[in-house]
Amino acid sequence: xxxxxxxxxxxxxxxxxxxxxxxxxxxxxxxxxxxxxxxxxxxxxxxxxxxxxxxxxxxxxxxxxxxxxxxxxxxxxxxxxxxxxxxxxxxxxxxxxxxxxxxxxxxxxxx
Amino acid sequence: xxxxxxxxxxxxxxxxxxxxxxxxxxxxxxxxxxxxxxxxxxxxxxxxxxxxxxxxxxxxxxxxxxxxxxxxxxxxxxxxxxxxxxxxxxxxxxxxxxxxxxxxxxxxxxxxxx
Numbered sequence: 001x002x003x004x005x006x007x008x009x010x011x012x013x014x015x016x017x018x019x020x021x022x023x024x025x026x027x028x029x030x031x032x033x034x035x036x037x038x039x040x041x042x043x044x045x046x047x048x049x050x051x052x053x054x055x056x057x058x059x060x061x062x063x064x065x066x067x068x069x070x071x072x073x074x075x076x077x078x079x080x081x082x083x084x085x086x087x088x089x090x091x092x093x094x095x096x097x098x099x100x101x102x103x104x105x106x107x108x109x110x111x
Numbered sequence: 112x113x114x115x116x117x118x119x120x121x122x123x124x125x126x127x128x129x130x131x132x133x134x135x136x137x138x139x140x141x142x143x144x145x146x147x148x149x150x151x152x153x154x155x156x157x158x159x160x161x162x163x164x165x166x167x168x169x170x171x172x173x174x175x176x177x178x179x180x181x182x183x184x185x186x187x188x189x190x191x192x193x194x195x196x197x198x199x200x201x202x203x204x205x206x207x208x209x210x211x212x213x214x215x216x217x218x219x220x221x222x223x224x225x
Binding site for chain 2: 032034036042043044045046049051088090092098099100101102103104
């Protein structure tokens with residue numbers, strides 16, 4: 001059973017701090033990794049994708065991938081209250097087109 | 112460019128009935144995937160269609176089925192509804208099937224089974 005694991009949280013950080021969200025996956029052949037943000041009552045919104053080992057930066061967001069450790073992370077710099085949401089890690093399985101989702105980490109940014 | 116649309120947005124059905132949900136992908140996207148989201152299980156993959164063919168299927172019973180039309184619009188059907196089918200059903204579209212990478216979600220259909 002292919003799995004994607006995330007800490008459920010809640011992860012609480014003060015406004016302006018760095019929030020660090022982590023994800024591990026079981027399918028060693030996975031090649032594509034995604035972070036989605038989901039506000040309460042809304043559908044998931046794609047915020048980052050990463051395919052190669054290392055870091056990928058987009059504005060205040062940085063995704064980090066380490067395939068040897070089967071580990072993906074998302075850093076949010078200068079966290080804002082509007083970043084308060086559930087963050088879902090998703091991994092495309094090596095065999096097909098399905099996205100396997102973690103259960104998400106709830107982030108709360110206090111002002 | 113318009114996003115993924117899903118209809119209806121909310122639905123209440125009785126146990127034993129069947130239901131059909133509709134999804135229109137982003138223009139130019141040929142792949143449509145369906146997911147079920149519940150508080151306990153999170154987001155779970157149902158199936159994916161590309162060029163009117165089911166390319167991949169998750170671990171759901173045969174009561175869950177789908178299809179895709181030539182204009183890439185997709186429908187999902189659940190027969191003999193059970194209370195446990197109450198969930199948010201999401202569809203997501205992407206530009207290609209095999210090798211597809213980034214999926215964009217619609218607003219979802221909230222199904223309540225009583």
